[in-house]
Amino acid sequence: MNDTLALLQKFNAHPDSRCWYVAWNPKGTLLASCGGDRTIRIWGREGDSWECKTVLQDGHQRTVRKVAWSPCGNYLASASFDATTCIWKKKNDDFECLTVLEGHENEVKCVAWAPSGNLLATCSRDKSVWIWEVDEENEYECVSVVNSHTQDVKHVVWHPTQELLASCSYDNNVCVYKEEDDDWECRATLEGHTSTVWGLTFDPSGQRLASCSDDCTVKIWKECQPEEGTGAAWKCVCTLSGFHGRTVYDIAWCPLMGALATACGDDGVRVFKEDETADPDQPAFSLSAHVPKAHTQDVNCIAWHPKEAGLLVSCSDNGEIAVWNYQSGV
Template sequence: MKDTLDILHRFSAHPDSRCWYVAWHPKGTLLASCGGDRTIRIWGKEGDNWECKCVLSDGHQRTVRKVAWSPCGNYLASASFDATTCIWKRKNDDFECLTVLEGHENEVKCVSWAPSGNLLATCSRDKSVWIWEVDEEDEYECVSVVNSHTQDVKHVVWHPNQELLASASYDNKVCIYKEEDDDWECRATLEGHTSTVWSLSFDLEGQRLASCGDDRTVKIWKECTSEEDSADGAWTCVCTLSGFHDRTVYDVAWCHLTGALATACGDDGVRVFKEDAAADPKHPVFYLSAHVPKAHSQDVNCVAWHPQESGLLATCSDNGEIAIWKYQSDI
């Protein structure tokens, strides 16, 4: 059997605007999307169709760039070009805006929850990364502002099981942060991309980090072990996927169920890569397993693997639509 990526559903999510991002609820029962129409939409499957359960339209004044579910699934955070981050609390099939996080000088480009649910990270065009602490009363306090990048920060993502944070920037770099003496600091700077780094994704164990960018490559970084005589917290590039994408790679997602790597590209392509099991783990090799060259009619902005169902992939595009795919592999 050949590896395949087959379309299951396709629907208009944000008519007449870009759909920037999609995020699965931790249980996989809902899908949140956001777009240029300033709204967040919550989708659920009814029978064979996807239906909009809720539209959150009163939180932001400009484009909503990213959404992120809390690990418990009861909260949704949204990052907007209006320089704010909204925290929404789920109440049955409805959501209320619990609080608005302010402080960034410009557009907030991304928001991400730590695995504990007690920390939240935001990043902005103002070149900063903010760490927020959440208490039991749902109060949010900024506990650290880190200025390790020299340009617009595009993306932040937490390590899957440690309080370690990674950020990607227009300055071509990836930064890794850790808390030291009650303050957050940059522990490692990953250099290798020759243009803007758009997105990041950790593997299941958090031992490797995938990055993608404007230079049309995907890079795989591995944390150095103490035996490798490297500085504490250092990361090294162990693999570069080049020659596969014709335009900017906007998003990368590592499937924690199968180990497959998906990418969203400005050439309208959705690609899935698999790791060669026969290769040396110190020098991993990834090959193109499946490719849909005309996934949408415009740029593909996001790829998101379902957290519970193996091989289920959601994508979204500049044309405002969401597509749901089924990836099947012969291995």
């Protein structure tokens, strides 16, 4: 098996500050990054390298923790430690701040768009998850506040095709939400990690959810038939342990190849491959590729390109972004 993870480019994206997160636009033509310098940077490909196209620096007063593109690619949402979420509208090669969403008591840790583009989710250190509805006039209204976690909520992610939302927290749990009678409620609480859960990713079909944690493990959860009257049911079908030396901060399921990539506090980037001959109810993953010193400091985020199989980016506490090419020998 000749699986490789080759470095294509590495560049300083946020000098003298952490680069917290990177996100591809839906077409894969632009990459947004955000950092401790309170800016969002938009990167575009020029030949074989990535160049900064624009810097958004007037939206936030503190660290920008996460960014997310709308499914249509015309809007970018940014979540900040200043307790606000900004919505930016793309205008040709520039962006303008359309609106600022307020209401969380303190740091907003993540923002994510539903696949329809009509809903937005935010989560915060205030232990809450907010669901926002977007109308045709680009007006945003908070339609639900869910308080299912007992600690800081780190991440929110939507199911790839359904209006189903998952969140993870400092309380070691994962919660899954669905709308019921015009209100959003927690339908399942996934317990199993023994420390903070930092990141979540659905597989391309949405039938499984992967979580990564401060306990140095990755868990794969599968939706299963619930008992009558008990609502949604998810069970842990696989735990990847012994691969990571420190906290696993982020995880991403490749939409094109099915590979699973992780970003780790031990400075490493890893790619795991699933054994396709294994029982779907007892999946098996093997470490396919590993770059031990992908960055010189903690790796905060990992993101697969939506259109080019094997193209992967990571970002780090040292402000760098690295672009990788993963190739599977199978």
